[in-house]
Amino acid sequence: MKPGYLGIDTGSISTKGVIIDENNKIIASEYLWTEGNPTAAAIRVIRALYEKTGGEVEIKASGATGSARRLISAMMGADIVKNEITAHAIGTLSVYPDVRTIFEIGGQDSKIIIIDNGIVVDYAMNTLCAAGTGSFLSSQAKRLGVAVEDFGKIALTSKNPTKIAARCTVFAESDLVHKAQAGHKKEDIIAGLCRAVALNYLNNVGKGKSIRPPIVFQGGVSKNEGVVRAFEEITQERILVAPDSHLMGALGAAILAKKQGGGGGKFSFDICKANFETSGVECSRCPNNCEIICFFRDGKLIDAWGNRCANGEVVAAAAKRS
Secondary structure, X not given: OEEEEEEEEEOOOEEEEEEEOOOOOEEEEXXXXXXXXXXXXXXXXXXXXXXXXXXXXXXXXXXXXXXXHHHHHHHHOOOEEOOHHHHHHHHHXXXXXXXXXXXXXXXXXXXXXXXXXXXXXXXXXXXXXXXXXXXXXXXXXXHHOXXXXXXXXXXXXXXXXXXXXXXXXXXXXXXXXXXXXXXXXXXXXXXXXXXXXXXXXXXXXXXXXXXXXXEEEEOHHHHOHHHHHHHHHHHOOOEEOOOOHHHHHHHHHHHHHHHHOOOOOOOOHHHHHOOEEEEEEEOOOOOOOOEEEEEEEXXXXXXXXXXXXXXXXXXXXXXXXX
């Protein structure tokens, strides 16, 4: 059996997973939609990774990141749990050691990471405005009757991108409808939308940040050539996009798990056969009234969280006994 290290990045829109070898090379990867069920999505990713490696890899350590990292780390017995900033930075540095600025745009949020000599020195995240995210482009693609996968290629055919208000989703959508009714070409509108995403990102997430090259763009939206071109035109810098740009968070989690060492034997592909469930228990032992999330594997409580004081631990313990 070959040794391998597993990293899972579970977001609100997509779930990513990689297995790397001792040299941090990706030997198997998977990317699919979370579909509102991070546990089921992570299981599907892990099952796919197992099939792609033919069951010939022994996972020595595993790591979790993303918005559902606490849940998924409990599910697979992860050796490390890291936030997205750390995981994305480590993953990117393994591919681009000299990177100084990371643009990351996902389905429902975006972030910027500033790096100096291999160390994260500043960052910002945006989880409020959807106009600078992949979900915005997906909704507009549907409105225009175009597959979002084709957005980038269509945008590159535009000779005169339409100016689209980039302040927020509501303004952008109303402006799009107005421009379409005024007779603007579809390819120009699409190019304008790509530029609007880039402008929204730089004016919100990147506001006040020292953006210096090399600049690496990652996340699902980095696959959109139209947005890449828009960033290059606005920043007047070359934008680097790795073939595995959508996997950098998972890659970072796997690398961090390998560095952690791991005791071996904590992770097993048998979790694909297990039944996982969550339930909420309200703690009324103090005025906080915390909702304790209890996480069960095959009916057995394996983790609980959500309490803001020790009283919640009592509730979790009671749930474990029941």
